Amino acid sequence: xxxxxxxxxxxxxxxxxxxxxxxxxxxxxxxxxxxxxxxxxxxxxxxxxxxxxxxxxxxxxxxxxxxxxxxxxxxxxxxxxxxxxxxxxxxxxxxxxxxxxxxxxxxxxxxxxxxxxxxxxxxxxxxxxxxxxxxxxxxxxxxxxxxxxxxxxxxxxxxxxxxxxxxxxxxxxxxxxxxxxxxxxxxxxxxxxxxxxxxxxxxxxxxxxxxxxxxxxxxxxxxxxxxxxxxxxxxxxxxxxxxxxxxxxxxxxxxxxxxxxxxxxxxxxxxxxxxxxxxxxxxxxxxxxxxxxxxxxxxxxxxxxxxxxxxxxxxxxxxxxxxxxxxxxxxxxxxxxxxxxxxxxxxxxxxxxxxxxxxxxxxxxxxxxxxxxxxxxxxxxxx
Ligand SMILES: *Cc1c(COP(=O)(O)O)cnc(C)c1O
Numbered sequence: 001x002x003x004x005x006x007x008x009x010x011x012x013x014x015x016x017x018x019x020x021x022x023x024x025x026x027x028x029x030x031x032x033x034x035x036x037x038x039x040x041x042x043x044x045x046x047x048x049x050x051x052x053x054x055x056x057x058x059x060x061x062x063x064x065x066x067x068x069x070x071x072x073x074x075x076x077x078x079x080x081x082x083x084x085x086x087x088x089x090x091x092x093x094x095x096x097x098x099x100x101x102x103x104x105x106x107x108x109x110x111x112x113x114x115x116x117x118x119x120x121x122x123x124x125x126x127x128x129x130x131x132x133x134x135x136x137x138x139x140x141x142x143x144x145x146x147x148x149x150x151x152x153x154x155x156x157x158x159x160x161x162x163x164x165x166x167x168x169x170x171x172x173x174x175x176x177x178x179x180x181x182x183x184x185x186x187x188x189x190x191x192x193x194x195x196x197x198x199x200x201x202x203x204x205x206x207x208x209x210x211x212x213x214x215x216x217x218x219x220x221x222x223x224x225x226x227x228x229x230x231x232x233x234x235x236x237x238x239x240x241x242x243x244x245x246x247x248x249x250x251x252x253x254x255x256x257x258x259x260x261x262x263x264x265x266x267x268x269x270x271x272x273x274x275x276x277x278x279x280x281x282x283x284x285x286x287x288x289x290x291x292x293x294x295x296x297x298x299x300x301x302x303x304x305x306x307x308x309x310x311x312x313x314x315x316x317x318x319x320x321x322x323x324x325x326x327x328x329x330x331x332x333x334x335x336x337x338x339x340x341x342x343x344x345x346x347x348x349x350x351x352x353x354x355x356x357x358x359x360x361x362x363x364x365x366x367x368x369x370x371x372x373x374x375x376x377x378x379x380x381x382x383x
Pocket of ligand 1: 049051097177178212213214215229230231232233
């Protein structure tokens with residue numbers, strides 16, 4: 001099944017022939033990645049982290065595809081994201097990682113969202129709301145094991161665990177912590193966090209536990225516990241820095257070639273002329289830029305390579321600065337008939353791993369995905 005998303009500006013749907021770029025999202029590959037990750041931790045349930053609009057791909061199609069495949073638990077960052085996930089997954093458990101926003105308990109209840117309670121203030125507010133409201137309002141308890149971001153301190157966790165009435169009042173049904181360094185398997189903080197989490201679990205022996213993000217799934221099975229929380233690996237990104245990536249590519253970004261021009265040796269290309277042609281060159285200009293979320297840092301200058309695109313599988317380096325709406329590619333070495341007006345160049349996808357592009361821009365695949373703009377034609381394939 002191939003279908004196009006309701007387009008970016010509802011007032012004026014985007015005619016496919018008028019879009020500069022095409023973003024193809026393979027929901028079949030997404031589902032395959034979810035199954036693959038789950039199979040790496042038999043015995044654990046595999047949830048899906050769909051915050052930031054499903055890592056930029058669109059929360060509704062992502063949640064729809066995964067819940068259709070049997071995923072029963074989702075994690076978002078914000079309550080508004082939770083409400084969007086709820087609309088497509090009426091029966092799923094939906095946790096809000098950033099915690100309980102002050103005064104938002106009624107919104108959480110209305111959409112049956114479960115706050116991941118990250119401080120004693122949040123626990124107090126949620127517990128008070130629960131006792132006033134009555135009914136089944138589950139939550140997770142987040143305990144910090146070394147990241148120093150969200151979560152109770154170990155001392156606060158110990159105090160809560162010693163107060164059975166307070167624990168019951170919180171509605172806790174899940175114990176959560178988060179790795180700071182799982183993308184670097186040898187980092188000593190991983191072992192320390194695992195040891196601390198083991199101690200925390202002993203304080204809450206009845207609660208199922210969740211620690212592993214994508215990279216945590218690739219640590220040993222001691223990191224798996226009861227519930228996996230992969231994000232980036234679902235979307236085909238590399239979870240573990242510097243290792244080969246076993247996930248299937250989910251996202252392909254292509255941009256339309258507007259024209260191909262001859263540039264004589266020595267001429268500059270683009271803003272500030274920071275790249276000068278080292279030889280007589282053929283340069284293709286494509287209709288995507290940083291306003292589409294293709295980060296400006298992926299550009300190049302003479303003496304410093306940037307990212308590359310691919311035309312029919314042939315790599316063509318980005319030359320010069322990424323502009324707001326346009327990028328220049330050096331297609332001099334490509335067969336002449338490939339780079340032509342109206343052909344599409346792949347900016348990332350099966351031929352151009354997003355993590356390689358991100359590395360060339362000094363960032364990570366996560367930032368490219370979550371920056372994806374609204375001017376593309378989005379095409380969803382499968383599952
Ligand atoms: C974002 C996030 C995840 C998912 O992390 P990935 O590295 O994308 O797999 C899991 N847990 C928490 C608390 C997060 O913030």
